[in-house]
Amino acid sequence: MKALPIFARTFLLLLGALLVALALGIALLLTMPPRRPADIPLSEVVALLSSELPSTNDRLTVSDSSERPACPEGHRQDPFMRMRLARWLGVAEDQVSYCNGMRMPGLGPGSAFHRRPAGPDRAAVFEPAATDEAGTEPAVPPAARRPPPMRDAMPPGDDGFPANAPLFGNFVAATRKADGHWRSVVHRMPGPLPSVARQVGLLFLCGAVAMLPLAWWFSRALSAPISRFAQAADRLGSHPGAAPLDRSGPAELARAADSFNTMQARINRLLDERTRTIGAIAHDLRTPLARLSFRLQALPAEARDKASADIDEMSRMIAAALDFLHGQSQPGPRDRLDFASLVESAVGDLADTGQDVMLTAAEPAVLLGDPLALRRAVSNLIDNALKYAGSARLQLYRDNGNVVLEVDDDGPGIDAARENELFLPFARGDESRNRDTGGIGLGLSVAHGVVLDHGGSLRLHNRSEGGLRALMTLPCLPADQGALA
Incomplete structure (x- = not known):
């Protein structure tokens, strides 16, 4: 059955309200006590x-x-x-x-x-x-x-x-x-006003009871498709590969859903083309880099060492870019997992290698997610703190149906105006491209993409006592549904 347009629904609602008002007026005239002096x-x-x-x-x-x-x-x-x-x-x-x-x-x-x-x-x-x-x-x-x-x-x-x-x-x-x-x-004649007021109040109550279901149905039918449209628009920024928007509701919103789905398909096609293009370029660069490595043997030792370092850096960048594109194009399966155990495992692995990493508090929290992607996001945040500050302190707690992970360091912090810029691919906090800090600027971008893909958020802000705090927020299951089998 074809849904009614918004114009038709609004017209019918107003017509219904007018009919109810007329019915109330007629009922008031018919049921009002006669206004004549009591004899x-x-x-x-x-x-x-x-x-x-x-x-x-x-x-x-x-x-x-x-x-x-x-x-x-x-x-x-x-x-x-x-x-x-x-x-x-x-x-x-x-x-x-x-x-x-x-x-x-x-x-x-x-x-x-x-x-x-x-x-x-x-x-x-x-x-x-x-x-x-x-x-x-x-x-x-x-x-x-x-x-x-x-x-x-x-x-x-x-x-x-x-x-x-x-x-x-x-x-x-x-x-x-x-x-x-x-x-x-x-x-003393009884005043007619009290009885009339009671009659009007009773009829108003009857009219409200008659109109409230119609108004609720109209508001629900109009707001539900708009809410779904807004949720789909928000989801498009974090998960372009989501299912198309359902064509439901009034005809105007159905046409808007068609336009939205067409736009989403075009964006996905552009992203796929970009991913394939960058992947092909990165893959093809490996062959000339390998040839350059063989030709370096004829150079003097000093020049050979510097050229080898440049080739190694380019190889790491290509590998990181391929890993980034692979993670963006092929998300893993979602399972129920204990996020606290995942964070403890990531911290333990880095601590075993002698890194200054410490988890000060961790509340149990179960969520639906990709364990490999989430572990990579947590590891990237810890690596970022270690590169710029040499240490990382973590704290995990629940807050209003979410699980929050704080990663603190004592580094130089960031420019507040560059917070959103640092989440872009190949953007780095150290603009000098110093090799001592390492990385090519994909760590925060990968972590940000993983968090958004899981319906969460990632924020960076300077601490008042100095250093940087990375705040990861993810939706988790309620306590009565959080027990793992």
Whole structure:
């Protein structure tokens, strides 16, 4: 099945996110509780005011006081509701108080009411009274505020409202008892925000649960091929002969993998051609060198000795170059090996020849590697210390899943700017090419190539107390997998 391009994957992810967001919005609208004022039956308020019963409604609070309750902030006396409440309780209006916290046209707080007298063709009704500039109700004689003569027992509902019409909004209803105390019923509407916030939080959680797997899959599918591409690019510098990059992931990355594999093949071809060319030149030079050795016999003794020394040096250089090319082109097999034992063996062999070599500490460490190549790398580092300082001190320890080998000497050190240059073939720390130090500049290059081929690193830096330290770091197996059979 052909993989989707990055553009298509990104488009599908955004489309999925948009659909989830729309679904959350629709779910919020469908599941949100209705935003309407909670209603309280008038009969329930009357029952609480006319008795000593406690409130069974958590929105109603009943209390008794010796003083007439004042209207809370934001509430105003509602004459119309006070009249209705007085009729239900069967008391005079001045024995009842009703403070309304809900604004309604002509009936809410901030409105003052007066009774419009009954006419021959209309009944007496309440209408908003005129207010002065301060917004207060002008003084009206008590007699004018009294209803006109009506039936002695006007039942609730004759004023044009249902008998048990619900009460809306926040209000404070109170009546004066026979003992002079005032009994109050306070209603506070529950705020809708907490329930809405919980609903939004729950829907957000559901949306996150729905989107996280899709986002994780998209990120994983996009980042995995890029990570493999980056690892292959890093591996190309240390191991050009590695397997080609797998063509997986989006179409764009598949094309990039094809280009990378083509580039790797070209680099490998160039390296092979270089290796064969240098090998052929080095091999062919042996024949004229052999002929020169025979012809030296006719020269005087002094000239013959100098020429022989030059020919011997050229022969060693050719042999070293051939060995270097052989090691680069034909890596050995990888086996589980004890690196500490390998280092101890290399140090012991040099110490037996009278060299000043000492291994001060060695922790066991098992890794996968080419034993011959690794031994050659360790020996080259020790030889480098012996050539320039006459002694070498080694220390081996584990550090965060790696094994670290330190090779210290008391030599002159190096120029810090030439650290990377010294790892190049035929580069030497002694630029004078003095024969006393020996070598042709392949020791560090060979060691560096072996370490990189094993996924490690090799660094050189001057010690603060003087001398040079070569730091070899190699990945090793975990402790629970490091036991050799």
